[in-house]
Amino acid sequence: MKMLSFVSTALAGLALFCCNQALGASCVTTECHPGISALKYPHAPVKEGDCAPCHTQTVKEHPVKGGKSFQLAAKGGDLCKDCHDGIGKKKVVHAPVQEAECTGCHKPHGSNESFLLEVGEDRSQLCFSCHESAPFKAKFMHGPAAVGSCNACHDPHESAEKALLKGTVREVCLKCHADFDQAMKGAAVVHPPVRDDPCTACHDPHGSPVVMFLKNKMPDLCIGCHKGIGKTVANVKVPHKPVVSDGGCSNCHSAHYAKAKGLLASDQMGVCLGCHGRDDLGTPPLKNISKQLEGKKMLHGPIQKGDCKACHDPHGSDYFRLLRGSYPAPLYVPYKDGLYDACLKCHEKNLLRFAETTIYTKFRNGNRNLHYVHVVNRKGRTCRICHEPHASNGDKLISKEGTQFGDWKIPIGFATTETGGSCAPGCHRKFKYDRVKAEVYQ
Numbered sequence: 001m002k003m004l005s006f007v008s009t010a011l012a013g014l015a016l017f018c019c020n021q022a023l024g025a026s027c028v029t030t031e032c033h034p035g036i037s038a039l040k041y042p043h044a045p046v047k048e049g050d051c052a053p054c055h056t057q058t059v060k061e062h063p064v065k066g067g068k069s070f071q072l073a074a075k076g077g078d079l080c081k082d083c084h085d086g087i088g089k090k091k092v093v094h095a096p097v098q099e100a101e102c103t104g105c106h107k108p109h110g111s112n113e114s115f116l117l118e119v120g121e122d123r124s125q126l127c128f129s130c131h132e133s134a135p136f137k138a139k140f141m142h143g144p145a146a147v148g149s150c151n152a153c154h155d156p157h158e159s160a161e162k163a164l165l166k167g168t169v170r171e172v173c174l175k176c177h178a179d180f181d182q183a184m185k186g187a188a189v190v191h192p193p194v195r196d197d198p199c200t201a202c203h204d205p206h207g208s209p210v211v212m213f214l215k216n217k218m219p220d221l222c223i224g225c226h227k228g229i230g231k232t233v234a235n236v237k238v239p240h241k242p243v244v245s246d247g248g249c250s251n252c253h254s255a256h257y258a259k260a261k262g263l264l265a266s267d268q269m270g271v272c273l274g275c276h277g278r279d280d281l282g283t284p285p286l287k288n289i290s291k292q293l294e295g296k297k298m299l300h301g302p303i304q305k306g307d308c309k310a311c312h313d314p315h316g317s318d319y320f321r322l323l324r325g326s327y328p329a330p331l332y333v334p335y336k337d338g339l340y341d342a343c344l345k346c347h348e349k350n351l352l353r354f355a356e357t358t359i360y361t362k363f364r365n366g367n368r369n370l371h372y373v374h375v376v377n378r379k380g381r382t383c384r385i386c387h388e389p390h391a392s393n394g395d396k397l398i399s400k401e402g403t404q405f406g407d408w409k410i411p412i413g414f415a416t417t418e419t420g421g422s423c424a425p426g427c428h429r430k431f432k433y434d435r436v437k438a439e440v441y442q
């Protein structure tokens with residue numbers, strides 16, 4: 001066999017190995033190092049037959065039985081540096097690259113896969129030779145991580161971003177999820193962490209035990225940031241049912257972006273009526289609020305603005321019917337201070353304080369406060385005896401159809417005048433009241 005005579009090992013650079021072709025070609029023959037010639041993707045210098053940049057002959061004889069006539073021209077990555085000197089200069093450098101362990105991943109001569117790797121498109125086996133594979137076997141896996149396309153997001157060598165990412169986390173995610181990006185740009189409301197934080201604030205990029213590879217199950221994920229709401233839901237006497245049932249927060253909110261304020265799919269009232277527009281919600285069924293509002297002459301002030309939450313806390317409350325203050329459940333209740341906070345947080349605070357008044361209510365006969373008479377005195381009638389909470393066909397939110405009293409609807413027969421009014425209720429005979437010229441009752 002013909003001896004090899006190597007030119008200087010300082011022979012670096014691409015221009016030079018062309019000249020060694022003849023020598024190299026004689027190393028790789030059917031008898032000698034046939035494994036190298038059989039490679040589907042030989043490394044460029046190997047393909048050119050240039051062995052010298054990497055191997056220096058130390059002993060004239062070759063082959064030497066039981067001995068070595070070549071040594072590597074340099075150690076580790078120094079072997080590659082002369083031809084590939086651009087790698088490892090960015091802010092974040094992968095540890096094995098930093099330590100010049102190029103051959104930890106690449107086969108120096110070539111391979112049957114591209115990039116001198118022993119793996120194909122599925123890079124996981126390569127990565128798992130150093131990294132733990134456990135996180136990649138979660139119950140819910142992200143497509144590209146599941147198939148080992150680590151390179152879709154990570155650069156194997158270096159990056160200007162943390163975790164060797166090919167861009168910021170958002171850029172990386174939105175590059176593939178372009179439809180998401182498009183929809184988000186067109187949305188009226190974007191959740192601040194989705195707009196400003198990396199998507200990894202909520203998602204694990206690889207996989208997790210939670211559906212959609214969320215970092216935590218719902219609603220804990222949301223409550224992790226929205227601690228106040230977490231406290232409300234955990235501590236209130238009555239959490240709103242949908243908040244604590246399947247779907248949780250997502251029953252009303254989008255996690256990312258939405259058409260309407262509050263990350264709601266539609267305006268707030270539309271969301272509420274989406275569930276409360278039925279006759280069979282709950283046992284016993286709650287009133288159908290859509291029906292209560294439909295075609296009514298008068299809508300209660302906040303409802304004119306579509307604001308159900310002005311009175312109800314959508315997440316939960318300590319009070320009757322999720323109201324934001326005290327309001328009694330029974331039809332009759334002995335009066336005490338604070339009992340009607342739910343109403344009086346918006347209405348005249350002194351409505352029920354004085355038996356005589358000239359200013360705090362129009363429901364009076366002369367100076368006699370008829371709210372006081374009905375609500376504070378004796379039996380303690382609740383507001384609902386006379387007023388509807390949401391809407392009415394009569395004036396002053398007083399029902400034309402009558403108030404529910406057991407099985408019966410008490411007619412109220414209410415009418416107003418310039419200076420007073422009259423009622424002919426099922427409770428007593430018809431009475432008039434007049435603020436200017438007090439009626440005299442028998």
Ligand code: HEC
Nearest residue numbers: 024027028033045046049050051053054055079103108109
């Ligand atoms: C880019 C650098 C590089 C080039 C070019 C190169 N080699 Fe190597 N070669 C290496 C390295 C590095 C090792 C040590 C591999 C290891 O320890 O796994 C090696 C090992 C070897 C070995 C011994 C171990 C084995 O793989 O069987 C032989 C034989 C060999 N090379 C032959 C050649 C021949 C012949 C050529 C030219 C056609 C050549 N090499 C070109 C880097 C190179």
Ligand code: HEC
Nearest residue numbers: 077080084087096097100101102104105106115151156157
């Ligand atoms: C952790 C494994 C790993 C290490 C260590 C590594 N590489 Fe790579 N390298 C890869 C992978 C994977 C690819 C394929 C890149 C792709 O899929 O886009 C690659 C591609 C390459 C390429 C071709 C594409 C390009 O980026 O230019 C070169 C050249 C290269 N590596 C050289 C090196 C050198 C030189 C070193 C040592 C300083 C090194 N690599 C260390 C994994 C590694």
Ligand code: HEC
Nearest residue numbers: 013014041044045053079080083102103106108114115116
């Ligand atoms: C003598 C010069 C030379 C040396 C030394 C050298 N390479 Fe290369 N390498 C090349 C050339 C030339 C290419 C082809 C570049 C191209 O196609 O753009 C190449 C390509 C590669 C590729 C890409 C292969 C592909 O399929 O695209 C990798 C990976 C690589 N080299 C890794 C290494 C590693 C690792 C070392 C050190 C062990 C090394 N190279 C040493 C010249 C060299």
Ligand code: HEC
Nearest residue numbers: 092095096104105123126127129130150154156162163164
């Ligand atoms: C030769 C061993 C080795 C291989 C192979 C390897 N890594 Fe690494 N990698 C390390 C070491 C060591 C660290 C640094 C220690 C750590 O942070 O866990 C690291 C760190 C990382 C980091 C974190 C970087 C940072 O700064 O936060 C990422 C991401 C990473 N590797 C991805 C990959 C991917 C993707 C592959 C497969 C293409 C891969 N690694 C293959 C050894 C390796």
Ligand code: HEC
Nearest residue numbers: 124127131136144145148149150152153154163169200205
């Ligand atoms: C869809 C994009 C994507 C894919 C695919 C992907 N990763 Fe990651 N990876 C990330 C992001 C984003 C981070 C940073 C996580 C963070 O900020 O906490 C990361 C972090 C890492 C880290 C650093 C340690 C950690 O877990 O935080 C390692 C190691 C890692 N990835 C390895 C891999 C390997 C191995 C694969 C392929 C099996 C892979 N990744 C596939 C996006 C991806």
Ligand code: HEC
Nearest residue numbers: 142143144152153169172173174176177199200203205212
């Ligand atoms: C390389 C492209 C790619 C990148 C980068 C990418 N994804 Fe994906 N993602 C996919 C594919 C493909 C699916 C599966 C789509 C399907 O099932 O319709 C998917 C699915 C998802 C899903 C589940 C969707 C569903 O309906 O099941 C979530 C959540 C997700 N990705 C979040 C992310 C996040 C967060 C990032 C950034 C860390 C990211 N993706 C980066 C390609 C990508």
Ligand code: HEC
Nearest residue numbers: 170173174177180193194198199201202203212250254255
């Ligand atoms: C505040 C937490 C949070 C953040 C931040 C977040 N997500 Fe999500 N993501 C979720 C939740 C929760 C789901 C499950 C579906 C649902 O309930 O709306 C989800 C589902 C998804 C889905 C599948 C369903 C769909 O809506 O298409 C994709 C894709 C997705 N997220 C991508 C992203 C991307 C990309 C980012 C970053 C721009 C991101 N997510 C940021 C919480 C979040």
Ligand code: HEC
Nearest residue numbers: 189192193201202221222224225249253254255261262263
């Ligand atoms: C990483 C922290 C974080 C997580 C996790 C998070 N949020 Fe938020 N969210 C915010 C911040 C910051 C704001 C804006 C300030 C505020 O209103 O508290 C916000 C605002 C909101 C708003 C009000 C938006 C508006 O326009 O009025 C809603 C509704 C909301 N988040 C729901 C959710 C839901 C549902 C989840 C769970 C899928 C969730 N959030 C998870 C940080 C988070």
Ligand code: HEC
Nearest residue numbers: 219222223226229242243248249251252261262268309314
């Ligand atoms: C039944 C529907 C519903 C459910 C379920 C629900 N919310 Fe809300 N949430 C609302 C409405 C309605 C608003 C008021 C939106 C607006 O008009 O600004 C709101 C407002 C918010 C706000 C804005 C700040 C505030 O306190 O008003 C946050 C944050 C929020 N919700 C988080 C959550 C979280 C976290 C969950 C799950 C634990 C959840 N929501 C479940 C209906 C709901």
Ligand code: HEC
Nearest residue numbers: 238241242251271272275281282283308309312314321322
């Ligand atoms: C996803 C469906 C859904 C949405 C949206 C929804 N609710 Fe409810 N709501 C329910 C269910 C279910 C109950 C409990 C029914 C039962 O079991 O009695 C309930 C109960 C109530 C109750 C009575 C609570 C009690 O225990 O006395 C009020 C008041 C209420 N909801 C108001 C609202 C308001 C205001 C909105 C809009 C901010 C709204 N709901 C949105 C499903 C919904």
Ligand code: HEC
Nearest residue numbers: 269272273276286287289300302303307308311321384389
């Ligand atoms: C001005 C305050 C106020 C506003 C605004 C308001 N509600 Fe109410 N709501 C009440 C009061 C008070 C009750 C208790 C009625 C009673 O039992 O007398 C109630 C009761 C309910 C009930 C329980 C019905 C039943 O079966 O007893 C539901 C459901 C409800 N409201 C939904 C809504 C929805 C949906 C909206 C928005 C369209 C809304 N509320 C707006 C004050 C209000």
Ligand code: HEC
Nearest residue numbers: 300301302310311342343344345346347383387389396397
């Ligand atoms: C969130 C504030 C708010 C709460 C709470 C509230 N209201 Fe009202 N209410 C209004 C507004 C606004 C109007 C419209 C006032 C106007 O048109 O001058 C109104 C109008 C009325 C009217 C008709 C007055 C008129 O002159 O036409 C009555 C009666 C009434 N409310 C009773 C109640 C009762 C009973 C409650 C408790 C169950 C209550 N309100 C809770 C805001 C509220």
Ligand code: HEC
Nearest residue numbers: 340343347361362363374375381382383385386396420421
């Ligand atoms: C016995 C029937 C009756 C009861 C019970 C009743 N109201 Fe009235 N309320 C009226 C009448 C009648 C008017 C109309 C007075 C007028 O304008 O002539 C009225 C008017 C009002 C008004 C408009 C402002 C005013 O005072 O003139 C408010 C607000 C109001 N009521 C709140 C309440 C609240 C809150 C309760 C329960 C604490 C309640 N009402 C209980 C009959 C009643």
